[in-house]
Structure formats: C-alpha cells, structure tokens
Amino acid sequence: MVPHLFCATHDALFSTLPFTHRWRLLLLQPINILAILLTSPFWLFNNRSSVLYVPTRSGKKRCLVYQPPRRHTTGKGETEDLRPLHIDIHGGGFIGGFPEQGARWCSLLSDRTGAVVVSCSYRFAPRYTFPAAHDDIDDVVSWILSHAAELNADPNLLTVGGSSVGGNLALSAAQYLAGQSQAHPSQTAQSYIARAFVGFCPPVNFRLKPQEKPIPPNFPAKDPLSFLVPLFDAYAGSNRTRDWDNPRLNTFVADKGTLPKDMLFVVAGIDILMHEQLAFLERIKEEMGVEGETDRRVEARVWDKGFHGWMELPKMILEKERMEAFEISLKSIRRVHWRYGFDLDKVV
Numbered sequence: 001m002v003p004h005l006f007c008a009t010h011d012a013l014f015s016t017l018p019f020t021h022r023w024r025l026l027l028l029q030p031i032n033i034l035a036i037l038l039t040s041p042f043w044l045f046n047n048r049s050s051v052l053y054v055p056t057r058s059g060k061k062r063c064l065v066y067q068p069p070r071r072h073t074t075g076k077g078e079t080e081d082l083r084p085l086h087i088d089i090h091g092g093g094f095i096g097g098f099p100e101q102g103a104r105w106c107s108l109l110s111d112r113t114g115a116v117v118v119s120c121s122y123r124f125a126p127r128y129t130f131p132a133a134h135d136d137i138d139d140v141v142s143w144i145l146s147h148a149a150e151l152n153a154d155p156n157l158l159t160v161g162g163s164s165v166g167g168n169l170a171l172s173a174a175q176y177l178a179g180q181s182q183a184h185p186s187q188t189a190q191s192y193i194a195r196a197f198v199g200f201c202p203p204v205n206f207r208l209k210p211q212e213k214p215i216p217p218n219f220p221a222k223d224p225l226s227f228l229v230p231l232f233d234a235y236a237g238s239n240r241t242r243d244w245d246n247p248r249l250n251t252f253v254a255d256k257g258t259l260p261k262d263m264l265f266v267v268a269g270i271d272i273l274m275h276e277q278l279a280f281l282e283r284i285k286e287e288m289g290v291e292g293e294t295d296r297r298v299e300a301r302v303w304d305k306g307f308h309g310w311m312e313l314p315k316m317i318l319e320k321e322r323m324e325a326f327e328i329s330l331k332s333i334r335r336v337h338w339r340y341g342f343d344l345d346k347v348v
Contacts, residue, residue, distance in 0.1 A: 004062065004098055004121060005032060005033070005036060005098060006029070007096070007124050007127075008025040008026070008028045008029045008032055008095070008096065008124075009025070009026065009029045011025055011124075011126070011127045012025035012026045012029075015127055017126055017127065020230060021126045021230065021231060021234065024227060024228060024230060024231050025095075025126075025231070027227065027228075028095065028096065028228060028231065031096075031225075031228075032096045035092075035096070035097075035101065036098065036100070036101070038312075038313060038314060039100065039101045039103065039104075039312055041314065042100075042103045042104040042107075043100040043101075043103035043104075046103050046107060048066050048067075048103070048106075048107045048110070049064040049065060049066050049103070049106070049107075049119075050064070050065050050067075051063070051064060051065075052064070052065050052118070054120075054139075054140045054143045054144065055139075055143060056135075056136050056139035056140060056143070057135060057136075057139055058123055058132070058135070058136055058139075061120065061121050061122060061136055061139075061140055062099065062121050063099060063118050063119060063120045063121065063140065063144075064099045064100065064103075064106070064118070064119040065116065065117070065118050065151060066106045066107055066109075066110040066116070066117040066118075066119070067110065067116055067151075067152070068083055068110045068111065068113075068114045068115060068116065069111060080152065082148075082149070082152060082153060082154035083114050083115055083116050083152055083153055083154065083342075084113065084114065084115040084116070084153070084154060084157040084158075084159065084333075084337050084342055085115060085116050085118070085144070085145075085148055085151070085153035085154060085155060085157060085158045085159070086109060086110075086113075086115045086116070086117045086118070086158075086159045086160070086161065086333065087117075087118050087120060087140075087141055087144065087158070087159075087160045087161075087170070087173070088102055088105070088106055088109075088117055088118070088119045088120070088160075088161055088162055088166070088170075089119070089120050089122070089137060089160075089161070089162035089163075089166030089167070089169045089170050089173075090102050090119065090120075090121070090162065090163060090166045091162065091163035091164025091165050091166045091167075091200075091201075091309070091312075092124075092164065092165065092166075093164065093165060093228075093231070093232045093235075094124060094125045094133060094165050094232075094234070094235035094236070095124055095125050095126070095228075095231045095232065095234070095235070096124060097121075097166075098121065099119035099120065099121055100119075101163075101312050102119055102162075102163060102166075102312065103119075104312075105163075105311070105312075105326065106119050108326060108330070109329075109330065109333065112330050112334075113330060113333055113334050113337060113344060114337075114342075114344040115153075115159070115333070115337075116151050116152060116153040118144055118151070120137060120140045120141075121136075122136035122137055122140075122169065123136055125231065125234040125235035126231060126234035126235070126238075128235075129234060129235050129236075129238040129239070130235055130236055130238070130239065130243060130246075130249055131248060131249070132235075133165075133169060133235065134169060134172045134248050134249070137169045137170075137172065137173050138172070138173055138176045141160075141173045141176070141177065145158070145177075145192050154342075155192045156192060156340070157195060157337065157340050157341075157342055158177075158192055158193070158194050158195060159194060159195055159196040159197070159198070159260075159333055159336060160173055160174055160194045160196075160197055160260070161197055161198035161199055161200075161329075162199060162200070162202065163199075163200040163201065163202075163309075163311060163312060164200070164201055164202060164203070164308065164309065165202070165203060165235075166199075166202070167197075167199030167200065167201070167202025167203075168202050168203050168204065168249070168251060170194075170197060170199065170202075171197060171199070171202065171204070171251045171254070171259065172248040172249070172251070173194070174193070174194035174197060174258070174259055174260050175247060175248060175251075175254060175258040175259065176248075177192055177193050177194055178193055178194075178257070178258040178259075179258065181193050193260075194260045195260060195261070195262065195336050195340060196260050196261070196262035196263070196264075196332065196333060196336040197259070197260040197262070197263045197264070198263075198264045198266070198329045198332055198333060199263075199264070199265055199266065200266045200311045200325070201266065201267065201268050201271055201273055201277075201306075201308050201309070201311070202251075202265065202273070202277070203273050203276065204250070204251040204252045204273075204276050204277060204280045205250055205251075205252040205276040205280070206236035206237070206240070206243070206249055206250055207240070207244060207250055207252070208276075209233055209237060209240075210229050210232050210233055210272065211229060213272040213273065213275065213276070214272065214274075214275040215272060216269060216270060216271065216272065216274050216275070217269075218269070218270050218304075219270055219271075219272065236249055251280065252276060252279075252280050252283075256284050256287055256288075256296070259284075261295060261296045261297065262296075262297045262298075262332065262335075262336050263281070263284075263297070263298045263299070264298075264299050264300075264301070264328070264329060264332045265277050265281060265299070265300040265301070266301060266303070266306075266311065266325045266328075266329065267300050267301065267302040267303070267306075268302075268303060268306030268307050268308055268310060269302055269303060269304035269305065269306055269307075270304075270305070270306065270307040270308075271306070271307055271308045272308075273308065274302070277300060278300055278302075281298050281299075281300050284296075284298050285298060299332075301325070301328055303318075303321045303324070303325060305318060305321060306318065306321060306325075310322070311325060
C-alpha cells in the first residue's frame, strides 16, 4: 500500500508531467495521507482481508480479498458451497485512493451476504490517462473470474460496484464482460456477466468538465479543493473529443443491454454528479418503458445531506444516513443472490 499511497509525490518529483500538474500533486499528497488516516479506524486493526496481487498488462495490482465467515463446518469429503462474488473498486478521482478505504463496506457486505469481496486498485492520473485504469480493472476482473474457484467464489454470481470513479470503472467492467459474453457464448472464463451494480456517487458523464457540471442546491459557494480540478480532469479530459461517445468512460451513452440488469445508485444531494446520475437512470427507465422491459431494475436513492465521498468518512459524520444507504445496498445485492439461487440462510 505504501508505494501506491505516495504515487503523487513520486510523479511530482520524478515525472515529465507539466509543472501545472506537478505542484498540484505535491499538495495532493497530504490530502491522500489525511484520507487514509480518516479511514484507518475501519482497516488498521481489521483482520478481515488478505492481500492478493493480480497480474495485468501494466504489472501486478494489489487487491484485498474479504472471505465471508464460515457458516458451517464441512465434514470429511465435503466441500463448502461456492459463494457469490462481489468486486468493489475504490474511488479517488482517478488521482488517488486505495483498496483499504472501502474496508467498512467490503467487510459488512461479506459478513451480511456471504459473498467473497475483492477490492481492486489501478493506475492513476495524471501520469496515466484513459483508458489506463479501465484496462487495469478489465484485466483484474478477468483474472479474478478465471481463478474464482480458488477464492471459493462462483463467477456465475458476480456483482460489481464502487465509490465515485470506482463506480464508473465497475460499470465499464460490466460492459466489457457483456461484450465478452456475446463474443464467447459458451461457458468459459470469458463469458460471465455482472448480475448487479451498486455505486456510491459514481460519475457517468465526462463530456462536461468538472466546472461545467450543474451545481445542486446547498453546494458550497467556495470549494476548498478547487485547485485540484485540473488533476480531477486529467484522466478523462486529456482526449475529451476523441472519447466523446466512448461508453466505457461515458456510461451515460452506454447501451443498456451491456449494463447489469439490477443497478442501484446511492446519490448525494450535495454533489455536482447528482444531475448526471439521475438523468442517466431516467434515460434507462424511459427505454425500458418503450420496450416493455420488466426484468430490469434500476433505482436511485438520494440522500439530501450527503456529499461526494461521505460514505467513507468516520462514524461521527452522517452515520444514520450512511447506515440507511448500506442497508438498502445490502438488500439490493441479497435480492439478486436469491434470484439466482443463493440463499445465505441455507448455510447458516
């Protein structure tokens, strides 16, 4: 984790990035350290996860694996049933973050649903721009599915999700798997699909620059992190015109047939991403109505007091609202598990 945490300082001092990015990266470094300190109560003394290094086209990526508590003891010659698999991807504006920051959610998800949860990492901007992080996650997901049995997980019962840009990466991975499934319809490691998605404040439209996105009511008049906007826009904005209609990045234009049939968006009311999330789901619902599609479930739940990143903050901040969001998200995932034949109560 340590080398990943200090990527900002490394790239500021030892890269050929423009100076306008390098000085901002130096200021970003203490913010990254503060983020890890704020989330440390949930992971520092948490023994729920083990470290897994997954090979990708850009080198090994550090992931955390959360195994669910054993619900029963297998006898001689017996094997424990495979568990559902959930892949979670951390946020950080494509410029930071680490798998540990979602430790509370990943632990709770594994405990309450019986799923094997894998939290993934990827390359950062501004050193790496689109599609670097998306390629990394596609590689990680493919490898995990190919080795799911080794993790005691069922690749046929895959759900995905993430916070902030992690949600965008998860939706891209779902599209990648849908494309692979259409190209390889036989039951191989390349023909699995994501059954459901749960995202906390995910961006779905990078066509607009951050400063151009609609500002919701109660948004602060002054953003203390406004000096980081060029970094936040570095990953997607480096080739905005080229990637205008690319659904991997701009999920807003994705064919709904390539997306999970169950999608839940946890939306923050004080977030410049709220408008695009609600507009995206409204578009999907309109298409469902026109086509008479009834086997798809898409939902947005808005927490008016929530702001971007609030789901990962300490308990003294919006804990009641956070637990409401967690419970709704858990219910959504368990509903999908039940639909596809996994009932946690059967192994208690």
